[in-house]
Amino acid sequence: MAKYTNEQIKRISSQFIRERHCTETNEIELETLLGLLLFAGVRKNCRLNAKDLFKTDGSSPEIFRLTMAWNRFYLLLRCLRFDDKDTRVVRASVDKLAPIRELFEKIIDEFKKYYSLSQFVTIDEKPEAFRGRCNFRQYIPSKPNKYGIKIYALTDAKMFYTQNMEVYVGQQPAGVYRLDNSSLALVLRLSEGIYNTGRYITCDNFFTSIPLIDKLESKKLTVIGTLRKNKRELPKQFTEIRGREEKSSLFGHRGNCTLVSHVPKKGKNVLLVSSMHDDVKIEIETGKPELIMDYNATKGRVDTVDKMCETYNVARDINRWPMVIFYSLMNETGINSYVLYLQNNPNKKVNRRTFLEALSYDLINSHLRRRAANTLLPKTLKLRLNEICKLDGPESAATSNNNKIGRCAFCTSKKNRKTRYNCVKCKVYFCMEHALMVCSDCYSETSA
Template identity: 50%
Template sequence: MSRKRFHFILQSLRFDDKATRSDRKLLDKLAPVREVFDIFVQNCRESYSLGEYVTIDEMLSKFRGRCAFRQYIPSKPGKYGIKIFSLADSKTFYTGNLEVYVGKQPEGPFYVSNSANDVVKRLVRPIAHSGRNITADNWFTSYELVLDLLKANLTYVGTVRKNKRQLPPSFTSPVGREPFTTRFGFDRHCTLVSYIPKPRKNVILISSMHHDSTIDETTGNSNKPEIVTFYNATKSGVDVVDKLCATYSVARNTKRWPMTIFYTMLNVAAINAQVIYLVNNKESSHAILKRRHFIKVLAQELTKEHLQKRSHVVNLPRELRKRTLAISEKDKETEHNESSTSALERLFPFPKKTRSGRSGVDGTFKEEEPMLTSGKTSVKKVCDKLADALRANGVAVTGPQCKSKINGLKKTYRSIKDHNNRSGNSRRTWVYLELMDSFEKKSWMAPARAVDTANIVEQDLSSSPSSSSGSGRRRRLINNSLYFWDSEKEKDDFRRKSLTDDQLLRDLSESDEENVDSTDDKSWNLQDENDETDSSEDSGDESG
């Protein structure tokens, strides 16, 4: 669709009946999205069983528009936004429960207490009496909460604020205590820990899961208690979800807070969907591991049915219908296994009538690619064989054309990489950028270069059996002799300094012994100053 239509749909998107919204807002501040949000949370609860360790924390959906319950949290990246309490799995980062903080609700069915104890109790209600452990920070932690969770057969581990009246003074004050020391306090129900990570600073934790004074030996001289290391390992469940949402986010700038909550629901739904997919396909070799690829396939599958319907609409333009039909009928398995096929095969266009015979071209390149990489076969021969396979499938192309195509791609690739590596430049993209990255470390992607000492001008040397071998060495011609260098820094030093002939010959002999591959039968031979004809011929052959 066009950008104009996309913006029109966003502006028109609503999640409730506008005619009855004013009456519902008298009882519920979240009325514009209450129904959709409750359905989403219910599906999250029923679709996955959380692990034994879960985390409770708050998320902040960035929003700077007008909203009665907008929050300011300086420790969050966005600082301003809508606060959402979340219950997430500490290992898989699946979000199992959500609750939007809307402040004090009007008297009625949606009125609830916003105290930390009550928030935790509402979030853990779906997993009550399951024996799981809850990890949370000091905003939620209290001794009363630990006892209430034990009644629901749930253990708790969390940090404690020093202003709690149940804490003894010897645990709250770090004065007179050495670093990396620990004090334990035991009760019938829980364990209290006061740890000194550095001078004049202590960390206090409470746990109803641990009942001993075990020190984690893997922490070395820090001598951290096992309660501290367990808390560090399980405290980041919600924070990781918040980070994943920000990495690949569907959010757009908006002045309507219901849209902000809707974008958060979409981001969380994509994370939960990938967790379920990976859990159900642990033993599959075709499981999509990268989140970016999974989101792309997920979007295609969600729109596939709609695209199939639109492809049969007669009033649509013919080209638009063709594109819609091609997207809707694209084989998902081919998308999943795209990385397992040879990447260079996707650089050449194939007519529709020859797609069934493409296996001949695929086999040709797969057969010749190892020889091309090893340097034992020239690029020209490989391109000639590839062109023969293309012509056999109805594509009129020659070997030099294939070679020119590859050289053009390499030239564009280097230009974009050099541009992106310079600081201050805006990042350039290219349809073949990721594809060419897969060839970056291969020898035929980094051909040798020569320097004309007369004008200090770099000249590209095309790939050859000699230049393809090894790790893509660089060469320069000095007094009609070949001189090798291994780094750009050495090349820059050569340009800045004026070396004598004796120094060059000494460097030449040393680098020749270090860099010339002993397994290459066609290694480069040093040329004398009097062999001007031979050197010029060799240079001409290489540049050809």
């Protein structure tokens, strides 16, 4: 990201009168940018104008103003890139997702590496709101965000950890990225990492089918999900509900699956199929088959993750669709990292808001310590930076609240130059003419 962002900064540098207004970035500054985006999401300020985040009248969080200037924040967001723009045209000829393909696949690989899913997983779609120009933007009237980019996800039904995702881009150009977009092929690709593990997959009627059950049976995976009434594998008795009583259930059995048709109320028919059930148990309290109760217990986990993402959403208003996918990855990463923290620290009770806030501070801290060494910053800003970072090195010596006055040990006696600054090691007084600024990293190395 730093490499490609710097390339974009070079492209637009001619638009700036002063070179210092368009300097290159680095990994530490980009980590800081991610931390600020996370913090804005936690405080639910992600949709605010950049200038409103950096106000000095006390109406905005001070961490933004302490970390960087608003025009630098805006420049980094404007120039943030995830691929080589010079070769994008060639790559886009075979891949519509070329502008963010490399980063997307790397993050998904990390998702798969650090967590083992529970027994139940859920597969569903999660649209990301976007109304800009994009040739694979979708219109889904049943969703709160009717226009957006559709992403398919496989999520742990117990801990809401998202292990695998795939962006729907329509039909790809001829090449290695041209894949089958049928619901059966989507489930097979998303569940590839859990083949032969005996896990249970829950999905809705867009994905569920009898051929899917047959395919996953050979992979030692079971499926439970709703069925559409137009499936040709369904017997006529299961789709016809005329004359049937309310809360009545009709079961059908095959070698590897069980089908149920339940009438919860007059005129409504619920069809489910499962390869993990082989009985006709019905709960007495609700009058529903056990198959439906198990489906209700594990369905909608992707929708739950979508709501969790929206609670502390980092997404900002943007016209570039790769940024929409990037913000979605950031939201998912925040949830996944929280799940990993809980699994590795079972005795600690930390809510997600507190965790994300601490994570954002950790990402920002390195940049704050470097900025505290900047001699051009106002004194009040330096004092606040040292207070937040708890600095005790040379970067805080020039801004310490030492009221004692001493004579500079390096100036001649004729000058009789008095100063408040002294060395943090030997306590010798020195004037600013003989001061040497050292960053916190170099100071820690020399101290070691």
